[in-house]
Amino acid sequence: MAWPEGKDIKIVTKNFGVPGSNKISVYMSRGGWQVFNKALAQEPAALIEEVKKSNLRGRGGAGFPTGMKWSFLPKDAPTTYLVVNADESEPGTCKDRELLALDPHLLLEGMLISSYAIGCKHAYIYIRGEMMREAQIVQNAIDEAYDAGFLGKPLQVAGGKTFKLDITLHRGAGAYICGEETGLLNSLEGKRGWPRMKPPFPAIKGLFDAPTAVNNVETIMNLPEIISKGAEYFAKIGMNRSGGTRIVCVSGHVNMPGVYELPIGIPFRELVFDVCGGIPNGRKFKGLIPGGSSMPPLDESELDVPVEFDALMTDPRIKDVEIKPGVPFDLGGGRRLKTMAGSGGVVVFDDSTDVVRLCARIMQFYAHESCGQCTPCREGSGWLARVCKRVASGEGRPGDVELMANVAGGIAGNTICALGDATAWPMLGFLTKFRADFEAKIRKVA
Amino acid sequence: MALEFNEQTKQHVDRILSRYPNKQAALIPVLHVCQEEFGHLSEEVVDLVSRTLSVPHAHIHGVVTFYTMLHEKKVGRHELMVCTNISCMLKGGYDILEHLEKRLGIKRGETTDDGGFTLIEEECLAACANAPMMICGSEYFLDLTPQKVDEILVRLGSVGSDSGSARPRRATPIPRKA
Numbered sequence: 142m143a144w145p146e147g148k149d150i151k152i153v154t155k156n157f158g159v160p161g162s163n164k165i166s167v168y169m170s171r172g173g174w175q176v177f178n179k180a181l182a183q184e185p186a187a188l189i190e191e192v193k194k195s196n197l198r199g200r201g202g203a204g205f206p207t208g209m210k211w212s213f214l215p216k217d218a219p220t221t222y223l224v225v226n227a228d229e230s231e232p233g234t235c236k237d238r239e240l241l242a243l244d245p246h247l248l249l250e251g252m253l254i255s256s257y258a259i260g261c262k263h264a265y266i267y268i269r270g271e272m273m274r275e276a277q278i279v280q281n282a283i284d285e286a287y288d289a290g291f292l293g294k295p296l297q298v299a300g301g302k303t304f305k306l307d308i309t310l311h312r313g314a315g316a317y318i319c320g321e322e323t324g325l326l327n328s329l330e331g332k333r334g335w336p337r338m339k340p341p342f343p344a345i346k347g348l349f350d351a352p353t354a355v356n357n358v359e360t361i362m363n364l365p366e367i368i369s370k371g372a373e374y375f376a377k378i379g380m381n382r383s384g385g386t387r388i389v390c391v392s393g394h395v396n397m398p399g400v401y402e403l404p405i406g407i408p409f410r411e412l413v414f415d416v417c418g419g420i421p422n423g424r425k426f427k428g429l430i431p432g433g434s435s436m437p438p439l440d441e442s443e444l445d446v447p448v449e450f451d452a453l454m455t456d457p458r459i460k461d462v463e464i465k466p467g468v469p470f471d472l473g474g475g476r477r478l479k480t481m482a483g484s485g486g487v488v489v490f491d492d493s494t495d496v497v498r499l500c501a502r503i504m505q506f507y508a509h510e511s512c513g514q515c516t517p518c519r520e521g522s523g524w525l526a527r528v529c530k531r532v533a534s535g536e537g538r539p540g541d542v543e544l545m546a547n548v549a550g551g552i553a554g555n556t557i558c559a560l561g562d563a564t565a566w567p568m569l570g571f572l573t574k575f576r577a578d579f580e581a582k583i584r585k586v587a
Numbered sequence: 588m589a590l591e592f593n594e595q596t597k598q599h600v601d602r603i604l605s606r607y608p609n610k611q612a613a614l615i616p617v618l619h620v621c622q623e624e625f626g627h628l629s630e631e632v633v634d635l636v637s638r639t640l641s642v643p644h645a646h647i648h649g650v651v652t653f654y655t656m657l658h659e660k661k662v663g664r665h666e667l668m669v670c671t672n673i674s675c676m677l678k679g680g681y682d683i684l685e686h687l688e689k690r691l692g693i694k695r696g697e698t699t700d701d702g703g704f705t706l707i708e709e710e711c712l713a714a715c716a717n718a719p720m721m722i723c724g725s726e727y728f729l730d731l732t733p734q735k736v737d738e739i740l741v742r743l744g745s746v747g748s749d750s751g752s753a754r755p756r757r758a759t760p761i762p763r764k765a
């Protein structure tokens with residue numbers, strides 16, 4: 142692990158706390174809108190290579206390597222799109238909203254660099270409908286960037302050519318499933334936000350049938366730093382094949398909840414007990430959700446694992462999620478499920494927490510947000526919400542634990558989009574890590 | 588006579604249209620504008636949108652019913668959306684919701700008789716580190732306590748009275764012409 146500038150290194154939140162940080166004048170006085178020229182002087186293919194080398198991985202949920210995603214877009218397509226996913230609505234996640242409000246120009250400069258790399262002439266930002274204030278701030282920033290000539294005007298690029306980018310802000314209208322990238326594309330086309338069957342992947346057939354890269358806000362905001370300081374520098378911050386910093390949003394039972402930018406690789410224990418000041422009211426730690434409500438939780442014995450994409454999926458210190466005691470859940474091909482870094486939303490709960498009720502609230506959420514296209518997700522999420530709720534309220538029946546595990550096992554891997562997994566995984570995770578809590582509730586009834 | 592846009596809104600809609608390669612893609616932004624202009628998406632409004640964008644009524648209905656922020660019926664002047672998802676629940680989000688039910692004399696999902704407030708139980712609103720929280724229009728109310736909620740109600744227009752500021756009219760930013 143190498144943290145060249147220590148743990149205080151800031152990339153995407155470097156302008157937080159500066160008065161007027163969302164104004165173009167302030168952004169430029171801090172070195173902003175000065176990096177893109179360096180990117181535009183290179184060939185697009187070289188830029189994509191640079192992003193690959195940086196080990197930048199998607200901050201939206203799946204942690205997919207960004208440079209690799211971009212390299213899937215055909216090089217000769219007449220039209221391609223970049224769509225920034227600013228739909229942030231995974232429970233426990235509250236970073237993109239702050240990034241949009243406090244540094245919209247960093248996003249726009251990152252979009253200019255990214256669009257040039259993939260040959261996109263008109264990029265869209267899909268912002269969650271409820272974020273009205275943030276939409277106004279981002280639109281003001283877009284207007285300022287047009288007035289300054291960074292958008293809407295031809296810019297000189299490598300090989301004596303020119304490149305012109307337009308950016309449009311598009312407001313959603315309230316539907317969690319529009320955060321899923323193909324649901325988002327349908328919504329942007331003026332349809333219901335139903336996820337699409339894959340393949341074809343958006344990189345081949347995305348927005349308006351053209352090759353499309355969908356990326357999270359935070360992902361794109363890293364681009365200026367990668368270009369200005371170089372891929373190697375960026376890759377060195379962080380660990381394994383995950384470069385840079387990560388924003389973690391810590392909420393729930395900690396003394397100092399907040400949105401923290403940290404080098405990738407900080408152990409959870411340090412995050413909870415040092416960065417966030419530990420558990421309030423003299424209570425003890427019980428567990429945490431490591432990356433938004435769709436990820437299996439961790440218990441006290443698993444806290445030494447670092448906040449890093451691959452570690453959370455493979456570290457032997459994390460128990461396998463089980464379908465029944467002693468039987469690991471099979472993700473396909475014998476792959477085991479541990480957990481994932483997800484969206485960066487860390488939700489901490491203390492020993493006074495009714496974890497069954499917590500899990501039931503998560504199931505209620507996914508049942509509510511299922512778009513209903515796939516039977517396992519539509520019916521299964523409803524079942525899980527009802528059964529988990531009855532167990533939580535002390536009306537559980539013998540066999541309910543096995544019933545929930547079976548229903549969850551029937552959803553995972555059998556749906557069009559990952560919302561199905563997002564329902565099944567935490568259910569199985571809570572049953573694996575906190576089985577005694579479920580059984581105690583049912584025993585009381587019996 | 589069929590409903591029409593006024594001159595200013597017409598220009599606004601034209602600007603939106605110029606940002607997309609086809610008219611249907613402008614549907615949700617145009618519906619936002621209509622909802623701000625006309626309050627809710629009545630049959631006449633849907634008809635106007637259908638004529639303007641050449642999109643069938645049935646498609647628009649499908650879209651309006653899919654998204655929680657689009658309303659076919661009138662809602663209160665202030666829509667209070669209280670988050671009860673996990674981070675908020677752990678910090679007392681349900682207590683806040685119940686407190687509001689008591690103060691407003693309505694249940695979640697209902698509107699006060701004077702049309703002043705609609706109370707909605709919401710999913711995560713991306714402010715989890717400041718739980719419990721709620722939003723009203725474009726305003727976020729963070730780190731709530733029952734006392735804070737009481738102060739907010741007074742500021743928004745005291746419960747039961749008809750005063751208080753209206754919903755923000757221009758929530759949808761006007762885009763540039765492409």
Ligand SMILES: Cc1cc2nc3c(=O)[nH]c(=O)nc-3n(C[C@H](O)[C@H](O)[C@H](O)COP(=O)(O)O)c2cc1C
Pocket residue numbers: 198199200201202203204205207226227228229230231317318319320321322323355356357358360361558559560563
């Ligand atoms: C149900 C569901 C909801 C999602 N919601 C979001 C979201 O709100 N924001 C986001 O950036 N990604 C979300 N994603 C992930 C996106 O599908 C996509 O992977 C991501 O935007 C890609 O960007 P990245 O590679 O930069 O992470 C969601 C995925 C699923 C399955």
Ligand code: SF4
Pocket residue numbers: 318335336510511512513514515516518519556557558559560561
């Ligand atoms: S998995 Fe669920 S949310 Fe995703 S497409 Fe199927 S029904 Fe819809």
Ligand code: FES
Pocket residue numbers: 232233234670671672673674675676710711712713714715718720
């Ligand atoms: S859980 Fe309430 S704002 Fe996220």
